[in-house]
Amino acid sequence: MGGKTTKTLGILGGMGPMATVYYMELVVKMTEASKDNEHIPMLVCNKTTVPDRTSFLLGESKESPLPQILDGMKILIDGGCEVIAIPCVTAHYFFEEISKASSVPVISMVQETARFLKSRNITKAGLMATAGTAACGFLQQELLTYGIETVIPSSYGQSKLMKIIYEQVKADIAVDISMFQDVAKELKGLGAEINLLGCTELSLVKKDYPIGEGFLDMMELLAAKAIESCGASVKA
Numbered sequence: 001m002g003g004k005t006t007k008t009l010g011i012l013g014g015m016g017p018m019a020t021v022y023y024m025e026l027v028v029k030m031t032e033a034s035k036d037n038e039h040i041p042m043l044v045c046n047k048t049t050v051p052d053r054t055s056f057l058l059g060e061s062k063e064s065p066l067p068q069i070l071d072g073m074k075i076l077i078d079g080g081c082e083v084i085a086i087p088c089v090t091a092h093y094f095f096e097e098i099s100k101a102s103s104v105p106v107i108s109m110v111q112e113t114a115r116f117l118k119s120r121n122i123t124k125a126g127l128m129a130t131a132g133t134a135a136c137g138f139l140q141q142e143l144l145t146y147g148i149e150t151v152i153p154s155s156y157g158q159s160k161l162m163k164i165i166y167e168q169v170k171a172d173i174a175v176d177i178s179m180f181q182d183v184a185k186e187l188k189g190l191g192a193e194i195n196l197l198g199c200t201e202l203s204l205v206k207k208d209y210p211i212g213e214g215f216l217d218m219m220e221l222l223a224a225k226a227i228e229s230c231g232a233s234v235k236a
Helices: 017-030 053-057 066-078 090-101 109-119 131-136 138-145 155-169 177-189 200-208 218-229
Strands: 009-013 042-046 083-085 124-128 149-151 194-197 215-217
Touching: 009 017, 009 066, 017 042, 017 200, 017 218, 042 066, 053 090, 053 131, 066 083, 066 090, 083 218, 090 109, 090 131, 090 138, 109 138, 109 215, 109 218, 124 138, 124 177, 131 138, 131 155, 138 149, 155 177, 155 200, 177 194, 177 200, 194 200, 194 218, 200 215, 200 218, 215 218
Parallel strands: 009 042, 009 083, 124 149, 124 194, 194 215
Antiparallel strands: none
């Protein structure tokens, strides 16, 4: 890759904080670069004040995350960001409003996932995500427009994922990997050709534990698209 990249990436993070840190790491590690100024300039808004997305989407809280998300977007745009990535899948429920309010391109992690699966001729994917993402169906609907069916865990399986996401990863407690694998096996049993890590906390599980094959990390797709959108090259 030649010279200095010209576009600054804005990262709207804090949902959750460790996932934000890992996303930055992915962008750096996945960029084809041999020196500092060949990497992508980044500004991060670690907006931990955004209300819990799942609680709102499930009707357990009336406090919408959208105003705080839009406030974070303004901070990034005012700071000179030219492309924005949001490493939180559940926040993509608000993607249409976010995109309309933004004067710069916002990458859709959901759309990038659908396109990737379509390019690999996947017709059925298992969704490992928050209960908010699973219940609202925005990710499933996007995949369906590409001819891809989504299968979701049973209520018992979903409760295991929520425990992993909220009580283990977000709380910085060791993950019970057997629970993770139980849900993955359930989805495979329902015909999933691949399981989506559809929550950025689950990307951290993949980072820290040997989960094996058969998973697609949506955060890696977001990193790759951000690198390309900012004018750099993804490392082969």
